[in-house]
Amino acid sequence: MLAILDYEAGNQTSVRRALDHLGIPSRITADPAVIADASGLIFPGVGAAGQAMRHLTATGLDALLAEQVAAAKPLLGICLGCQIILDYSPENDTKALGIIPGQCAMFNPALTDEDDQPIRIPHMGWNKVALAKECELFDGINPASEFYFVHSYYPVPAPEYVIGITRYGLDFCSVHGRRGLWAVQFHPEKSGRPGLALLRNFAAYCQEA
């Protein structure tokens, strides 16, 4: 069973529906006992970093997440979850979880795209991920696949944690972490077949771990 962390940050039910569709058992929960029992954790999130962190801190979920990661529980952060897993976000000047070293940055509106047009913010739509190193989340997924993004801030982890790169005005890190502790900026639950395949790969890893 996978635990989808419930911290009132948006897209838990979308993740749940995608896992249901794949026949992967999951629960949306904030219960420490259920989380401890789960084979893996999904840390989703849409919305603003400040509010999300306040909720995590107030409920003690911040400490629980850190404990679970320290105990080698597999974890997948999605979108906002991929950002606040780092040390800091300038969005609402937020001290974040510090599970992976690094911070977030906002897209600079002065950046331009391939047609020399200013980029639009948020980065909204389908884009590719170029892997900087092997990652079993992407096993069996065509490297030309695209994933659905919607975000105005992007993660800047310590260089050794960079796994995947996406181009939008600049090359930013769209997948980071290490084996068993992964974070993706896009929404796998909304990225069609490649996204579903990534969730299936994560569930398979959790089962073996």
Added chain:
Amino acid sequence: MLSKRVIPCLDVRDGKLTKGIKFQGNVDIGDPVETARLYYEAGADELVFYDITASSEGRGIMLDVVDRVAREIFIPFSVGGGISTVEDMRAVLLAGAEKISVNSAAVKNPDIISQGAAAFGSQCVVVGMDVKHVGVSEQIPSGYEIVIHGGRKAMGLDALEWAKTVEALGAGEICCNSIDADGAKTGYELTLTRMIAEAVTIPVIASGGAGNPDHMADAVTAGKASAALIASIVHYGEYSIKDCKDHMARRGVKVRDIW
């Protein structure tokens, strides 16, 4: 590199699919859930449902449609039509939509945009605008005016000013629909699309007038839109999503070509 999006729009009334031509004479052409699934499989990048139901019973049916769509398709979709409060937005988002689209309600009460953005994030809030070419005047300096009620009521509001206003209020995206081009299949209103796209930094979806894939390519090149909304050209089987994307790619447009 971000792909330009191809977005089929499904008009729904009382839980059934319709397609309006010039907003009148709608005829049922099928089940919205099944149609959504077919477009998902066919490579649509996103879907828009526009609920033209007037009754409150119909509203409940629509939430059920949204819930069933969310269980079957795994691409983003938005729902518009009849959403006028934060509670309406919450109901649709909880049922499984990624985005809600406000149109007339935002014109009547612009605060709904900032309230929605504060409650759910800007990325959830699409502002749909129906626009009519009226010629330049003192009141309408851009020559394009906002209309509501399917084009029947002019609002004395300049489309260009309105686009800037909704962006400032926190809209995450604008869907710009030309009433003049809608249903005519002679191409998007490119002057309007480009004017709006250049005035804001959020993504703009071109809507109204697609008659063939070449028009779609025009919308995202000359029109500077981030996405092209389509309806009848795909609803009646004239073109597939793949036909549209293949043609756009031949025109040098970056599209999502595997799914």
